[in-house]
């Protein structure tokens with residue numbers, strides 16, 4: 001909404017331009033620069049979008065200073081404590097907490113779509129056995145558009161709804177199949193009589209010779225990991241999904257683009273990188289050396305699982321994750337996990353260090369999640385695929401919101417060109 005009491009004034013050379021100021025429901029005001037090029041002939045420059053709002057959204061709000069994360073207004077710690085993943089999915093997608101019949105219908109729709117087209121298993125078999133599961137997921141999710149032709153018309157609201165349900169339902173099956181394939185075990189089909197998180201764990205850990213025994217504490221911890229990663233407003237992978245979708249591309253292809261972006265170690269790949277780092281540090285006496293390296297501007301090493309573009313106080317997801325790590329290790333009777341000991345001591349030492357205090361670097365969601373996932377039996381290569389399973393609902397909610405926006409425009413950033421200006425072609429013999 002335009003704030004009538006405020007305008008921003010910009011002076012470019014001799015020109016003075018008034019720019020409207022938009023007020024959000026909460027958070028900082030936003031200067032509307034949409035007419036800037038038309039009115040003043042200049043662009044703005046903001047690599048990494050540190051100060052640029054790329055869209056309007058009603059889904060998720062983060063107050064980085066307060067360490068607050070709200071989905072449709074509800075704090076993440078309340079959702080993690082009281083809700084479950086599919087209810088959070090409903091909330092993100094449709095904007096309100098469901099009543100019991102809405103929830104039953106939604107859970108039922110997701111549950112009956114968990115199987116994959118049978119022919120898709122042959123796609124998996126085309127990958128090398130040692131492929132990273134994320135590489136398989138990028139390919140297989142992109143290929144969904146070749147199998148589900150009846151849900152790729154983005155202008156048809158029914159098809160959008162079917163694609164939404166399919167994606168949330170099939171993503172755990174795809175991730176579990178990618179895992180099974182890389183460890184040389186047979187694929188395990190989903191089962192409709194168990195909940196979403198237990199079903200995922202079963203598809204990962206059951207074998208034909210021995211079924212998986214559900215454990216409510218582990219299922220709850222898995223479900224919590226799904227909730228804590230469900231959405232995070234305009235992060236890199238979500239912005240990738242939005243940009244890819246802005247051209248009208250089909251949703252499966254766009255989510256595959258999001259998965260590709262998530263894989264990077266600065267984003268979803270950080271959970272794998274973090275546990276690998278904790279293991280490399282190995283023991284608490286080595287921590288000061290690694291902290292020294294992280295502070296050295298000449299050394300590219302960073303403390304993985306530390307720092308965040310938006311959170312400058314604490315990451316509310318990390319607090320829940322730390323508690324969950326304790327619960328899971330306690331249940332499994334693991335009281336001397338070296339990675340957890342290193343993590344706790346590293347967190348303590350870093351939080352007392354001036355470098356980390358000044359730069360406002362705190363543990364993020366990835367700092368403790370790897371410890372839980374490893375204790376459950378997942379190899380590090382599965383950490384990012386699990387993040388992808390969880391974030392699928394965030395990507396789809398943001399995609400759905402964007403497609404329904406009557407002002408949707410193709411995303412097309414400008415640039416600050418620094419290359420050669422016009423020059424004429426020179427024949428190869430004259431160079």
Ligand code: CMC
Nearest residue numbers: 265266267268270294302303304305306307308309359364
């Ligand atoms: N270890 C050491 N120094 C750091 C770290 C870190 N983890 N993170 C940031 N810094 C320093 C950085 O060197 C820079 O110093 P200077 O101002 O002297 O150049 C300053 O802090 C600001 O860093 P930045 O890279 O400009 O900040 P950013 O907002 O662009 O990056 C980040 C945010 C998350 C990419 C970064 O903190 C990082 O690389 N962290 C490690 C990777 C990680 O844990 N990523 C998961 C993020 S949460 C889950 C998700 O979103 O996927």
